Amino acid sequence: AAGVIQSPRHLIKEKRETATLKCYPIPRHDTVYWYQQGPGQDPQFLISFYEKMQSDKGSIPDRFSAQQFSDYHSELNMSSLELGDSALYFCASSLESYEQYFGPGTRLTVT
Amino acid sequence: LAKTTQPISMDSYEGQEVNITCSHNNIATNDYITWYQQFPSQGPRFIIQGYKTKVTNEVASLFIPADRKSSTLSLPRVSLSDTAVYYCLVGAYNNDMRFGAGTRLTVKP
Numbered sequence: 001a002a003g004v005i006q007s008p009r010h011l012i013k014e015k016r017e018t019a020t021l022k023c024y025p026i027p028r029h030d031t032v033y034w035y036q037q038g039p040g041q042d043p044q045f046l047i048s049f050y051e052k053m054q055s056d057k058g059s060i061p062d063r064f065s066a067q068q069f070s071d072y073h074s075e076l077n078m079s080s081l082e083l084g085d086s087a088l089y090f091c092a093s094s095l096e097s098y099e100q101y102f103g104p105g106t107r108l109t110v111t
Numbered sequence: 112l113a114k115t116t117q118p119i120s121m122d123s124y125e126g127q128e129v130n131i132t133c134s135h136n137n138i139a140t141n142d143y144i145t146w147y148q149q150f151p152s153q154g155p156r157f158i159i160q161g162y163k164t165k166v167t168n169e170v171a172s173l174f175i176p177a178d179r180k181s182s183t184l185s186l187p188r189v190s191l192s193d194t195a196v197y198y199c200l201v202g203a204y205n206n207d208m209r210f211g212a213g214t215r216l217t218v219k220p
């Protein structure tokens with residue numbers, strides 16, 4: 001069965017640079033979620049989209065933005081990167097409000 | 112958003128049944144209870160969801176008392192591969208749910 005695809009899987013950036021993470025949800029899923037998980041921490045909800053519209057916002061920094069495109073893929077844009085942004089970033093998708101299916105994550109390292 | 116409380120960690124041995132209890136005293140009428148499992152460096156994986164009484168699937172059971180202020184995830188006959196972090200989430204829909212501090216389960220041989 002198709003799963004959530006995230007790219008890239010690994011990304012190394014320097015402080016103050018920008019990064020773009022991509023997420024391709026499971027076909028026909030209508031909701032996409034973004035999470036950030038720092039080392040040894042629990043997943044923190046950042047933002048979600050339902051049918052290409054932002055549906056909820058969590059602890060997403062102002063330096064980050066996200067959108068969902070007409071083909072339902074989503075991108076998380078991160079600017080002015082800081083060392084503390086180093087984390088695993090997960091994308092998840094769901095159909096309506098049923099279980100969330102998580103992708104493999106993008107490991108971002110900021111040096 | 113309903114807050115949940117779980118034990119920080121638990122240890123068990125292979126073949127034993129493990130019960131992880133989650134407290135959610137201010138659960139709302141429309142809230143569901145959902146459990147996820149997470150292995151290191153992987154995304155969380157849905158285990159089970161319930162509203163009241165008991166739910167069972169091929170990997171776990173979920174027991175919810177009548178007052179719904181707590182729930183217990185039961186893993187029968189655990190193996191080493193069940194070593195993971197388990198999260199209890201409460202909410203009326205996915206956007207209403209947040210990952211709190213999960214329970215780190217260690218299964219020993």
